[in-house]
Amino acid sequence: MKNGAFKFLIVSIAFFMHCELFAQSEGMVYIEGSRYIPLYGRDSTVVEVKDFEMDIYPVSNLEYGDFLKKNTNWQKSKALKLFTDKMYLTNWKNDLQLEASALSNSPVTYVSWFAAKAYCECQGKRLPTIDEWEYAAMADETTKDARVKPEYNKKILDWYEAPRSNENTIGMNAKNAWGVYDLHGLVWEWTLDFNSVLITGESRKDVDTDNNLFCGSAAINATDLMNYAAFMRYAIRGSLEAKYSMKNLGFRCVKPVTK
Amino acid sequence: MKATQLKLNRKTALKGAILFIASLVMVSCFDDTKTTYDDTVDIPVNQEMIAELTSPPHVPTPVGRRKAKKLVVKMEILEKEGTMTDGVTYMYWTFGGTVPGSFIRTRVGDEVEFHLQNHPDNKLPHNIDLHAVNGPGGGAESSFVVPGHSKVFSFKTLNPGLYVYHCATAPVGMHIANGMYGLILVEPAGGLPEVDKEYYIMQGDFYTKGANGERGLQPFDMQKAVNEQADYVVFNGKVGALTGDNALTAKVGETVRLYVGNGGPGLVSSFHVIGEIFDRVNVEGGSLVNENVQTTLIPAGGAAMIEFKVDVPGTFIIVDHSIFRAFNKGALGMLKVEGEEDKKIYSGEIRDDIYLPEGPGIQSMPTTDEIIASEVPAKSFEEQMEFGKQTYMQTCFACHQSEGQGIPNAFPPLAKSDYLNANVDRAIGTVLHGLTGEITVNGEKYNSVMTRQMLSPDEIANVLTYVYNSWGNSGKIITSEMVEKVKNQK
Numbered sequence: 001m002k003n004g005a006f007k008f009l010i011v012s013i014a015f016f017m018h019c020e021l022f023a024q025s026e027g028m029v030y031i032e033g034s035r036y037i038p039l040y041g042r043d044s045t046v047v048e049v050k051d052f053e054m055d056i057y058p059v060s061n062l063e064y065g066d067f068l069k070k071n072t073n074w075q076k077s078k079a080l081k082l083f084t085d086k087m088y089l090t091n092w093k094n095d096l097q098l099e100a101s102a103l104s105n106s107p108v109t110y111v112s113w114f115a116a117k118a119y120c121e122c123q124g125k126r127l128p129t130i131d132e133w134e135y136a137a138m139a140d141e142t143t144k145d146a147r148v149k150p151e152y153n154k155k156i157l158d159w160y161e162a163p164r165s166n167e168n169t170i171g172m173n174a175k176n177a178w179g180v181y182d183l184h185g186l187v188w189e190w191t192l193d194f195n196s197v198l199i200t201g202e203s204r205k206d207v208d209t210d211n212n213l214f215c216g217s218a219a220i221n222a223t224d225l226m227n228y229a230a231f232m233r234y235a236i237r238g239s240l241e242a243k244y245s246m247k248n249l250g251f252r253c254v255k256p257v258t259k
Numbered sequence: 260m261k262a263t264q265l266k267l268n269r270k271t272a273l274k275g276a277i278l279f280i281a282s283l284v285m286v287s288c289f290d291d292t293k294t295t296y297d298d299t300v301d302i303p304v305n306q307e308m309i310a311e312l313t314s315p316p317h318v319p320t321p322v323g324r325r326k327a328k329k330l331v332v333k334m335e336i337l338e339k340e341g342t343m344t345d346g347v348t349y350m351y352w353t354f355g356g357t358v359p360g361s362f363i364r365t366r367v368g369d370e371v372e373f374h375l376q377n378h379p380d381n382k383l384p385h386n387i388d389l390h391a392v393n394g395p396g397g398g399a400e401s402s403f404v405v406p407g408h409s410k411v412f413s414f415k416t417l418n419p420g421l422y423v424y425h426c427a428t429a430p431v432g433m434h435i436a437n438g439m440y441g442l443i444l445v446e447p448a449g450g451l452p453e454v455d456k457e458y459y460i461m462q463g464d465f466y467t468k469g470a471n472g473e474r475g476l477q478p479f480d481m482q483k484a485v486n487e488q489a490d491y492v493v494f495n496g497k498v499g500a501l502t503g504d505n506a507l508t509a510k511v512g513e514t515v516r517l518y519v520g521n522g523g524p525g526l527v528s529s530f531h532v533i534g535e536i537f538d539r540v541n542v543e544g545g546s547l548v549n550e551n552v553q554t555t556l557i558p559a560g561g562a563a564m565i566e567f568k569v570d571v572p573g574t575f576i577i578v579d580h581s582i583f584r585a586f587n588k589g590a591l592g593m594l595k596v597e598g599e600e601d602k603k604i605y606s607g608e609i610r611d612d613i614y615l616p617e618g619p620g621i622q623s624m625p626t627t628d629e630i631i632a633s634e635v636p637a638k639s640f641e642e643q644m645e646f647g648k649q650t651y652m653q654t655c656f657a658c659h660q661s662e663g664q665g666i667p668n669a670f671p672p673l674a675k676s677d678y679l680n681a682n683v684d685r686a687i688g689t690v691l692h693g694l695t696g697e698i699t700v701n702g703e704k705y706n707s708v709m710t711r712q713m714l715s716p717d718e719i720a721n722v723l724t725y726v727y728n729s730w731g732n733s734g735k736i737i738t739s740e741m742v743e744k745v746k747n748q749k
Binding site: 238 | 379428
């Protein structure tokens with residue numbers, strides 16, 4: 001917000017940066033859009049999500065390596081400092097090789113929003129919006145909206161407390177009702193509009209600006225648990241800047257469906 | 260006392276003389292230490308200094324007579340697994356790798372440049388709210404930091420006192436419940452009065468999925484936290500952080516100052532040291548001094564500075580006087596004092612007379628008879644020993660001590676105990692039903708009360724196997740069937 005104009009400038013520069021295009025729709029599943037109330041967000045009012053396709057898995061180190069081969073400007077030694085910080089691909093030995101300790105079928109992390117966005121665009125896709133991501137991620141193995149199930153929320157909260165899950169390999173968590181893996185339980189994921197959330201870092205003040213968050217409920221119920229889990233996702237999004245790279249943060253892409 | 264005062268006076272006199280001469284020579288721009296400021300905002304700072312940070316129960320060196328400085332504090336946030344009590348681990352979120360977080364010591368007028376570093380391995384963003392800060396969020400707004408980054412902000416310490424700091428990232432209660440709190444001290448100009456020993460203690464309540472003592476890595480339980488039903492109430496982050504080898508120490512005649520905080524998140528502390536009266540308490544960590552205090556109330560998110568002189572030797576038990584927290588949830592520490600006895604102040608036991616009141620002799624804990632059997636029975640001798648040791652440390656240790664040595668004249672030893680080794684069924688019965696009255700163990704007479712223990716047959720078998728196979732005892736193995744047999748004899 002404070003440097004919105006600056007960000008806009010960067011985004012426009014990014015737009016002009018060339019990348020090699022290749023299209024593919026395999027490895028994605030169809031997600032039928034709908035109207036739903038997100039857990040906690042801009043207004044906590046009903047939002048509409050249009051039909052889209054989503055990557056079944058988060059982007060792996062291997063896939064990102066392919067991208068780096070074709071798009072040399074995103075290699076760690078060449079990426080512009082405007083779009084990446086010092087941590088960018090810090091678990092890569094050099095421009096094209098992973099560190100020995102990292103697995104090729106682990107999710108790629110230490111990538112900035114700019115890099116993630118460029119990756120998706122090169123595939124004719126884009127990053128999911130928060131609304132799209134949260135919509136697909138509210139499913140458990142059997143239900144498309146599992147948010148009221150205590151088990152669903154407990155699992156997510158447990159993961160938030162588990163260390164080093166980014167070193168796990170892709171696809172170890174059960175696939176959800178849409179056929180998507182690892183939305184929870186592996187790494188945080190970038191979203192297109194991650195910084196549209198007004199989290200100031202002073203969360204108690206944020207409570208004032210969004211009364212829906214605590215809904216005046218004295219006793220905790222599934223809704224509150226669910227809010228806590230969602231709250232932590234919004235907190236991490238709110239703490240990020242577009243050029244940051246983080247150990248526990250990866251991404252996946254989506255593609256709007258045009259009928 | 261007089262000598263030092265004289266020396267001091269001479270020293271200041273000398274200093275005054277030098278200053279006088281200096282000011283004659285140098286004219287202006289020389290700030291005397293004696294200068295007082297009506298408003299602490301005006302205290303100038305010179306020089307930069309890296310703050311010394313210490314892990315509990317230690318505190319950094321006193322500020323003494325140093326001038327206000329720019330003080331650089333580098334605090335690292337670590338999310339890491341640690342031990343809550345024997346056999347139970349917990350995923351702690353910490354400032355500086357410990358619960359409570361590192362102790363920060365400043366003086367009034369310091370300009371603190373605070374670096375909050377969020378370790379790259381961490382999952383979550385964090386921030387810090389220091390109650391010593393005058394400013395929105397106490398620094399929280401300016402310190403919201405994502406893993407792998409470091410945020411810097413600065414503040415001037417305007418009010419002397421002892422203050423809590425904590426994480427204020429959503430969900431705030433969860434961040435505090437996981438251990439994200441500590442203390443920052445702002446000393447007045449010239450420092451606090453000198454004492455012989457200083458320690459750092461902070462109480463906190465923990466909420467786990469499993470009940471108190473349930474083995475394994477225990478996740479945080481939001482529901483219990485909201486209900487404020489703590490499974491553990493502890494000093495310095497874990498059960499036993501201040502007992503046994505970790506006990507605080509002092510010598511007879513020394514003055515002790517305790518910096519005590521309460522991180523919460525839920526419970527208020529009735530802080531008490533058994534057998535010691537607090538000579539002076541800075542109530543709520545502020546400037547109001549109360550004298551001759553037995554128990555001082557420390558609110559969640561508050562602190563107190565407590566001073567007392569230790570007059571006699573012995574072990575002084577530090578508790579939250581909401582007493583079940585002390586003996587059942589872990590809020591118990593020890594101050595061991597060595598030195599000469601003083602019979603005038605405390606005589607010790609003078610006489611033991613027979614007194615027979617009416618009513619049943621054996622005390623028992625009020626309870627239902629439903630004892631839940633351990634979910635994980637021991638499969639081997641090694642497991643029996645391991646589980647037995649855990650039960651021992653949770654249930655028996657307080658009286659019979661870590662090496663089964665007991666406490667002379669109070670609690671009989673289990674190590675090389677003739678009474679124990681002579682009769683297995685009697686030992687099982689003692690744990691099952693309790694024991695009262697005089698017994699002779701290794702030639703010494705004991706007349707005490709052991710309550711019946713709330714343990715399942717499995718747990719009794721394990722703990723007795725552990726006892727029988729430790730400290731030179733007879734090496735018998737106890738099975739849950741043997742326990743059942745004794746239980747059903749009654």
